[in-house]
Amino acid sequence: MRMKKWMGVLGMAAFMAVGIPGNAGSGLSMTAQAAGSGEMAGNVRVFDQADLFLEEEEKELQQAIDALREKMDMDAAVVTAEENPGSAQAYADDFYEAHGFGTGSGRDGALLLIDMDNRELCISTEGKMVRYLTDSRIEAVLDDMYGYAAAGDYYQAAGAFVEDLEVCYDNGIAADQYNYDPETGKISRYRSVRWYEALFALAAAAACGGFAVLGVVREYNMRDEESRMEANFKLSYRKDSAFRMGSRVTDLLIGSYVTQQVIASQDHRSSGRSGGGRSLSSGGRSTTHRSSSGRSHGGGSRKF
Numbered sequence: 001m002r003m004k005k006w007m008g009v010l011g012m013a014a015f016m017a018v019g020i021p022g023n024a025g026s027g028l029s030m031t032a033q034a035a036g037s038g039e040m041a042g043n044v045r046v047f048d049q050a051d052l053f054l055e056e057e058e059k060e061l062q063q064a065i066d067a068l069r070e071k072m073d074m075d076a077a078v079v080t081a082e083e084n085p086g087s088a089q090a091y092a093d094d095f096y097e098a099h100g101f102g103t104g105s106g107r108d109g110a111l112l113l114i115d116m117d118n119r120e121l122c123i124s125t126e127g128k129m130v131r132y133l134t135d136s137r138i139e140a141v142l143d144d145m146y147g148y149a150a151a152g153d154y155y156q157a158a159g160a161f162v163e164d165l166e167v168c169y170d171n172g173i174a175a176d177q178y179n180y181d182p183e184t185g186k187i188s189r190y191r192s193v194r195w196y197e198a199l200f201a202l203a204a205a206a207a208c209g210g211f212a213v214l215g216v217v218r219e220y221n222m223r224d225e226e227s228r229m230e231a232n233f234k235l236s237y238r239k240d241s242a243f244r245m246g247s248r249v250t251d252l253l254i255g256s257y258v259t260q261q262v263i264a265s266q267d268h269r270s271s272g273r274s275g276g277g278r279s280l281s282s283g284g285r286s287t288t289h290r291s292s293s294g295r296s297h298g299g300g301s302r303k304f
Helices: 002-018 026-032 034-041 055-072 088-098 135-150 154-171 195-221 225-232 249-253
Strands: 046-048 075-081 109-115 120-126 178-181 186-189 235-237 243-245 285-290 296-303
Touching (some): 046 055, 055 154, 075 154, 088 109, 088 120, 120 135, 135 154, 135 285
Parallel strands (some): 046 075, 075 109, 178 285
Antiparallel strands (some): 109 120, 120 296, 178 186
16 A cells, blocks of 8 residues: 555656646646656556555456446546645546547547545546536436545445446437537537438338339239229129129228327336446536647536
8 A cells, every 4th residue: 555655646746747737838738748648557547646445446446447448449537636736627637638548539538536635526528428428417427426425435436437437328429419618609519310321211211112112013013904803893793783892801991990009118217326227317418628738628526
């Protein structure tokens, strides 16, 4: 534990040497070092600078995050801080950037900061993860973490974050999701169906409908005049010398009707933290902001 404590102190010193989050101009110097920091961090995604986790707990968190990163093809990290003179959100955003987190060109991923100086839980998102973690979902995740953090069980709080992140990923991006930048008023809506996907679906539907019509036409064209007369216009002689149309299955259906009733499906979503099929609040707005380097992040925080 003592060695781990010294490693946390050295890591914090290196982080502050690059730039203290929240100070003017710090983001520029941190961004310049992002590539190197990311290589130094490697696959480490648990940074317990405040020494809140036992060694075994830290290993378990790292393993859970590794599995989740592979599943999502997006990044995830948990950071604890003992001292932070600035805001928790600025610290989380700058730590994410300084360590080169994120996958792909959008730097997709999410980071949880447990800020012991400000007694605050803070989530920072970037890239596609901004759309997965909408404002309402972030509030739900913070709800799950709050009780543990307030009771001093920071390992369970971090575990709730990792579990809920997977739930949000499994739920997918809602069709009505949009990003909103309050500084510029810009809105970026999520387009769940691309134009070429809609065009392909329309073409497929038209083809299926066309084949069905052609099948019916061919079926009727194959019948000769004699078979149609026998099926549809066969006359029966009655005692009163009257004639009536012969009966077919279709004749028997004339005047009959079919009723349909929609049966409402049951919602079996679980309200607990664990369990398959659980769903957090979905859709709606993801509020974004700019970090000290000018990059766009989503996120939110709550005091505990």
